[in-house]
Amino acid sequence: MIRLIVDTYHMGSWNMACDLAIAKHVGKGYQPTTIRLYGWSLPTLSxxxxxxxxxxxxxxxxxxxxxxxRRPTGGRAVLHHKEITYLFSASTNHPLLPKSVIGSYKVIAEALIKSLNYLNIQCDVEKNKNKHLNTPACYDAPSIYEITIDKKKFIGSAQYRNEYYILQHGAIPIEFPLKNYVNSFKLDKDKKEKLFNHLKNKVIDIKSVLNRTISFEELAEALKVGFYEVFNEEVVIGELSDSEYDLTKKIVEKFDIDIENL
Structure with missing residues (x-):
């Protein structure tokens, strides 16, 4: 069984702490493989x-x-605003997930693509390593096995794994916040303009594809289909356990950055 949590909007520190709390519980065998869908109370640069x-x-x-x-995963900066974010966490010993980051990335991408196809969003997976611009922006090029539409980067994902669990999360943009994303970085005027024009041609969002938005619930129904097809496990709506909630509260301060005092 895969547990699917349809969450709501939270501050960035809570979202990152919650993802980590879930992964720790999954890694110890207290919870099954888990997907969480959530949003952000404020626009947040991770x-x-x-x-x-x-x-x-x-x-x-x-x-x-x-x-x-700051995310518990690697990679470069992402501006989360009008999007649905997903967490996927499984045991490192899951029989369908290879032992490498890239290998497990590929399997998770396959499940996401099948889910999005159910919503009439035709995606592909990036098969090549791309040269990134020399910027701190995650979205300047798709990494291998990230999800694209018409060769444009669509879902930016990042994974952390240890001997117990895999924690992967990623941004599914409803409307990509292009202008604010570019302005979030310390770049001179020419570099900002270059990055803006590059991203304008290299990223895509759901509204551009469907000419409408989608809800958490709509995506959840699609994930039930796509992840069942790939993992051959029933996807069941669930919720945080009391111990996951308590651990989130305990570690949330680790992710809290006081921007006013930086």
Whole structure:
């Protein structure tokens, strides 16, 4: 069985703490493989686990009421706003998931693609390593096995794994916040313009494809289909356990960045 949690909107620190709390429970065998769908109470720039803060224009974030958080996963910065974010967590020993990041990434991508096809969103998976621009922006090029539409980057995902669990989460943009995303970085005017024009031609969102938005519930129904087809496990709507909720509350401060005092 795969547990599917249809959550709501939270601050960035809560979202990252909750993802980690779920993964820890899954890794210990207290909970089954889990998917969580959620949103963000404020527009939030998430940084990769080891990304430098010096690349970020903190004054722009403060002036535009954009929060900031550091992910437990790697990669580069993503601006979460009008999107649905997913978490997928499984035991490292899951029989259908290869032992490598790339291998498991590919299987999860297959399930996501089948789910999105159910919504009439025709996706593909990036099969090549792409050269990134020299920027702190995650979306400047799709990484191998990330999900694309018409060769444009669609879902940006990142994974962390240890001996117990796999934690992968990613952004499914409803409307991509292009202007604010570019302005979140410390780049000179020419580089910002270059990045803006590059992203304009290289990223895509749901509204551009369907000419409408989708709800958490609509995506949840699609995930039930796609993940069942790939994992051959029933996907059942569930919720956080009391211990997952308590652990989230306990570790949330680890992800809380006080932007006003940076």
């Amino acid at each position: 940084l990769g686990r080891f990304q430098k803060m010096e690349d970020i224009d903190l004054d722009f974030l403060r002036n535009n009421n954009i929060d900031i958080v």
